[in-house]
Amino acid sequence: MTLDYRRKFEIRHRYDVAVIGGGPAGVAAAVEAARNGADTLLAESSGLLGGMAASALVGPFMTCYDRDGNRKVVGGIFDEIVERTAALGGAIPPSETDSPSRYTSFITRYHRHVTPFDSFALETALDGMVKEAGADLMLYTSFCDAVVNEGNGKIDALIFSSLEGLWAAQADVVVDCTGTAAVAAAAGAPTWKGGEDGAPPQPGTYFFEVDGVNDEGYVARPKAPVKAYMLPGGGAYKINSYRVFGVDAADSASMTEGTVAGRKQVFKALDVLHGTPGFENARLSQAASMLGVRESRHIRGKYILKVSDLTEGTVFDDSICCFGYGMDVHPRDPGLEGKGNFKIEVAPVYTIPYRCLVTETVGNLLAAGKCISAESQAAGSIRVMPACVATGQAAGAAAAMASLSGTSPSRIDTEKLISLLRSHGAVTCPADIAD
Ligand SMILES: Cc1cc2nc3c(=O)[nH]c(=O)nc-3n(C[C@H](O)[C@H](O)[C@H](O)COP(=O)(O)OP(=O)(O)OC[C@H]3O[C@@H](n4cnc5c(N)ncnc54)[C@H](O)[C@@H]3O)c2cc1C
DSSP: OOOOOOOOOOEEEEEEEEEEOOSHHHHHHHHHHHHTTOOEEEEOSSSOSSGGGTTTOOOSBOOOBOTTSSSBOOOTHHHHHHHHHHHTTOBOOGGGOOSSSGGGTTOOTTOTTOBOBOHHHHHHHHHHHHHHHTOEEESSOEEEEEEEOTTTOOEEEEEEEETTEEEEEEEEEEEEOSSSOHHHHHTTOOEEESOTTSOOOOOBBOOEEEEOOOGGGOOSOOSTTOEEEEOTTSSOEEEEOOOBOSOOTTOHHHHHHHHHHHHHHHHHHHHHHHTSTTOTTOEEEEEOSSOBOOOOEEEOBSSOBOHHHHHHTOOOTTEEEEEOOOOBOOOSSGGGTTOOOBOSOOOSOEEEEGGGGBBSSOTTEEEOGGGSSBOHHHHHHHTSHHHHHHHHHHHHHHHHHHHHHTOOGGGSOHHHHHHHHHHTTOOOSGGGOOO
């Protein structure tokens, strides 16, 4: 049975750039686009900016250094986010942390120089950055659908659901930072979920935080897979623990089942913690409001970042950022719960080309963050937050350039894009890395 439901929408505004999703990528995209003079919308379905770092309580920011933890390879808006959060007393700069330590749950590999942060301080810092940049911030606003012009293949209008009902907006360039490539899928751009070979997405995890911990007594990682990352100030920890397998983050029924299963696991993880030295008196201080989702849809862009690009450290002509974190691919099979993640070593530094942000078929759509065009294993690295901020900043700059020069994102001058990003502190290629 079907229902043909039609109605007229108010087109509220025509923006230069519309960014959908206010996670690490979306915030960076909106801030960068607005700072470059674009009339910018940032629409976020929840009441919080920060994405997984806010609603799912995920943290710390994984390393922004190279593979071996020697040189910092991410800058720009990521640095500002850390500074602004630290100014609220809610973050420790990565230069001041090292591993193994309580900040890394005593893990060393790929974990040198993480950034511990407090989620509320982060959310408040991000509010300030977006508002000061002048973007039009709309929380409690979900993107529902895209109206695509059949003639030129571009998105003509975006349909939103807000507290007051449905409305529409137009934008020269749309940046999909939903983490699930929701805009790309609605607009008919090619996407795939999980592994490009049909493997299910990486499992999710329900994060929570505890306080009342005796830091001095905490001297070794809790029993796997439970990990405890000390928060700024000490005595309190973010807990990453069991996995929820086979969840489709673009399907509410699947997310509902996964969320219910994840919440139950919090109590199992608390039991493990109570048997861990230092955590005997730990109390649950807060739990996430949603299941943490590691992987969903990927866009099929002009280029698909390959595992071999990460292992060989490919430097692309249109490279917009550098990264060195390992391919953190959690087992997709419940039988492998507790097994290690980093199977393949990456080069000390690799780069991400702009082409991975450009959708193949929809002329005015870019993507940033964890849903960019990358093989699933490679996405195990680029999905962590410093890289999402870096691709977000690049997408925001590119979207503003395209809109203000009246061209499409695939036609912008990438040399100009790279020099613009450099002038805003981004580390776009290995030559930019300070010793
Ligand atoms: C369990 C787990 C552990 C992790 N551990 C770490 C870690 O220790 N360190 C680290 O750096 N990274 C970690 N990550 C990875 C990281 O948190 C995410 O990959 C990253 O947040 C992705 O950023 P993003 O901006 O692409 O998307 P997200 O953070 O997913 O943000 C997407 C945003 O879009 C919004 N949105 C979605 N759909 C719509 C819509 N239709 N309309 C409007 N808004 C919409 C969402 O509400 C959300 O705010 C972890 C992830 C998980 C799940």
